[in-house]
Amino acid sequence: MIIVKKVVKNQLLLEFIKYFIALFLGIIIGAILIILKGENPLVAYYMLFKGALGSRAALAQTLRWTTPAILTGLATAIGFRIGVFNLGVEGQLYIGALIAAIVGYAVPFANRVHAIVALLLGSLAGGLYALLPAILWMRYRINEIVNTLMLNYVAYLLTEYITRHFLMENSVSAVPKQIVSPEIANSAKLPLLMPPYQANIGFIVAIILALVLSYLFFRTSTGYTLNIIGQNPSFASYGGVNVRRLGTVAFIVSGMIGGLTGALEILGVHHQFAANFSVNLGFDGVLIALLAKTNPLGIIVVGFFWGILKNGALAMERMTSANKIVIQVVQALFVLFLTVDTGVVKQLLAKRVAWTKGVHKDGDAI
Amino acid sequence: MEMLFSYGTLMAGITLTVPILLAALGGMFADQANLFNIALESFMLLGAFFAVVGSFLGASPWLGFLMAGLAGILIALVFGVLVIDYRANTVVVGIALNMSAWGMTSLLLELFFGVRGFLIDPRIVSFPNLELPIIKMIPVLGKILSGHNLFVYITIIIVVSVYIITYQSKFGLRIRALGQNPDSLETAGLSIRRYRYLAVVINGFLCGIAGASLTLSGLSMFSENMSAGKGFIALAAVLLARGKPTLIILASIFFGYAEGVSIKLQGFGLPHQLILMTPYIITIIFLFIGTRKKHARIGG
Structure with a gap:
């Protein structure tokens, strides 16, 4: 003992x-x-941490980057729990972002309900986008890694196509020749946590979602069942679990969180959809989920660390001659x-x- | 419609096929070793960068070609050590390698050449275009076959060699055995590990020179993250073909041609994005059909 x-x-x-x-x-x-x-690396690393945590503005910007890190981490982690590799969070994020942007500017609402509707429809769209690989995997056993990867590129191109050909007429872009949708209405913009900085209510959403998932994973029988599916699907099936159905639902929820991430990025930060706006947020999620061993509370910690690095890297590049890509x-x-x-x-x-x-x-x- | 089959589109399609085809052939070897390699992208990017470095230093595209191949092998060995000996997850390693290759090449670009984003320099020498002496006299066909960049002809030689090696040599037989029934290698007294490593090295070399084809077949420049998803298109071809070089060639030509068409469409302001989607959608559809067939066979 x-x-x-x-x-x-x-x-x-x-x-x-x-x-x-x-x-x-x-x-x-x-x-x-x-x-x-x-x-001097010490100076560079010092600037990184100072730029990420040294002031109110710095912290706000770090929380802004922590939000998508936590959410994409959670989206991937749900898949990992049941042994599914959803590498399509990136694509689901794009679809969610586009739908949120469209609802944000095209549907007239007078109050905050607007933002909530846009968020819900954005995450729903992300979930729907995960439906195809989910069915193909759960029902036909077609490698979900491949399908989700391929669908990422379809999402990049599809959102660019829709934005370019259907949304762009009335939009104004800060960057010339960039393909963007019109700006969303004020009623769809998310409240800021520390105005005027970009950190917004999305951070709170991410934390709550992590806590809910933590409860679900470790305190409920559903969480236990998900775990068993991940470890041994045949055993779970033998024990009377409808593996296929639960697996599909988990896959779709993973996609919904991906869509939610995209919607939050648009409604909280960008305020318009721009083609290719997120570089690799979805793939960051895979690494974050892995580092946190799929534990939602761990994902908060790693996500915060990721936010520090992402925001700090920008500060480091401003203050020193070091390249942020280091x-x-x-x-x-x-x-x-x-x-x-x-x-x-x-x-x-x-x-x-x-x-x-x-x-x-x-x-x-x- | 006619521009879909115009001479210009055809030539562009051939040029665009080269990197996809080389990378997909490389990916085929990893696939044969049962390694799901999504890091083809990073191998290519590293190759593209070191091709420029070699060509710049030696004032010769051949040195660039060589360095690209070696760089590809080097990063492939990192992949190999992690996934073969340390049993790390190929997908995770692949994502991390793609991220680091992007970062590393951008940093090295800044270190070696003092520029950020992209490098255009007259000292980077591309392969020349080649007029084939007698063939170019043939009407119609001559115009299609002759006048390409030397890299296109190198690719043809490589493809033919890979085909012959796969089907005519002992080594090819063993690599195929690795894919279909690895235990048979063990039974024959051969080391599975050794052949997996060999497959990974070939994968690295071919993807490295696929990267070189991006920078040294006329463009003579490097830009940050310039492989831009080509590795994933190559992966699509690998997954469609499942170890059959002929199918790899057909899929790569189709994907390269689709890209050529999409560039033409873009020139006319037409929705080229929809054409660019075809490789990915086709892969999903064919994987579905393939799996259904397999099930039907087992059922019947």
């Missing part, structure tokens, strides 16, 4: 060390890249180092514990 406890404790420690080493290596390589550019490399390397399976280390550790307790036989330690 004592050994079991010790191993569990050691494994937590091991996880912690693993994250620390992965992040540390990423930061070191980032530092080297900054040095090569002839800049941070993208650091993020990617962090995940790459983390993917390295520490099975070997685990074995060593288990053996060591067994050794100190004088237990040798395999399996006894765990």
Whole structure:
């Protein structure tokens, strides 16, 4: 019993060390890249954190970037729970964003109901966009990774097509030649958290959603069932769970959160749909969900970290000669180092514990 | 309508087929090793960048070609080590590699050349266009076959070699066995791990030079994230063809041609986006049909 406890404790420690080493290596390589550019990495990293947390404006902007990070993380995490790779969050986000923008400018409403309707329809559209890969996977067992990836590109092109040919006539863009929809009505704009900065009520929505999902995953029988589906679908099916139906619903909810993310981006920040406006927010979600091991509360933490990095990188680029894209490399390397399976280390550790307790036989330690 | 089959569209289609075809052939090898590789994009991007570096340094497109291939192999080995030896998830590694390749090439661009975003420099030498001596005299056909960039002909040679290797050599047989029944390799006393690595290396090389074809077949420039989804179109071709080089060639030509048509349409302000969608939609439809057939076979 004592050994079991010790191993569990050691494994937590091991996880912690693993994250620390992965992040540390990423930061070191980032530092080297900054040095090569002839800049002091300590100054650059200091500017990053100062730019992300150092003032009211900085914090507001960090929360603005934290919002989509948390939401896309949650969207992906729901899929991961049941063993589904929804790589289409990016596409669902685009569809949700476009629908929200259309409702935002074309449908006349006088009050705040406008924003709520736009958000709901945006997330519904995202959910519908996930319906096809969901059915193809749950019913016909056609690889959902491929279909969701392909549908991302269809979404990029479809939204660009619709915006260019049906919405663009009356719109004004700050950037010349950019393909944009008209600006949404004031009634559809989301309230700001710390005016005049971009952080908006979407952040609260993201936090509430994370808490709700956390409750669902860890405190309800549905969450337990989802987990079982993820680990062993046949077992769940044998136990009387309608795997296909629950899986489809979870997939669609994942898409709805993707759509909601897009709708929040438009109604809260951009106020008009622009073709190719989100670069890789959806893919960030995959990495965030993975780093947080699909735990919604963990996603809040990682999402906040992501927000710091994203916003801080911009500040770093303003204040120093370092390129903001260094941070993208650091993020990617962090995940790459983390993917390295520490099975070997685990074995060593288990053996060591067994050794100190004088237990040798395999399996006894765990 | 006539512009769909015009000479200009055809030539553009051929040029646009080259990177997709090379990358898809590369992806086929990873697919044979049962590695779902969505990092083709990053291999290509790295290749595109180092092709420019090589051509710039050596004033020769051949050095660029070589460096692109090596860069592709290098990043493919990173992929290989993580997914083969460390059993990391291919999709996660793929996403992270795509992100880092984008970042790395942009940073290296700034470091080596002191520019951001894109690089145009007369010292980057592309492959020349090639007039085929006798063939160009043939009416109609001569005009289509001759006058392409040298890279097009290199691609044809590579495609033919891959085809021959796949079907006529012991190595090709083993790679195919890897895809269909890996255990048979083990039974024959061969190392699965070794062949998976070989497949990954070939994948890296072909995707690397696919990247070179973006920068060195006349354009002579590099721009940030210039592979822009081509790796995913190549992946679509890989998934449609499932290890059959002939199908890879057909799918790539179709996708390249669709892109050529869409560029023409764009010139006329027509909805080119709808044409650009076809590779992705076709992939979804064909995967569906393919799976239905398989089920029907099992059922009957």
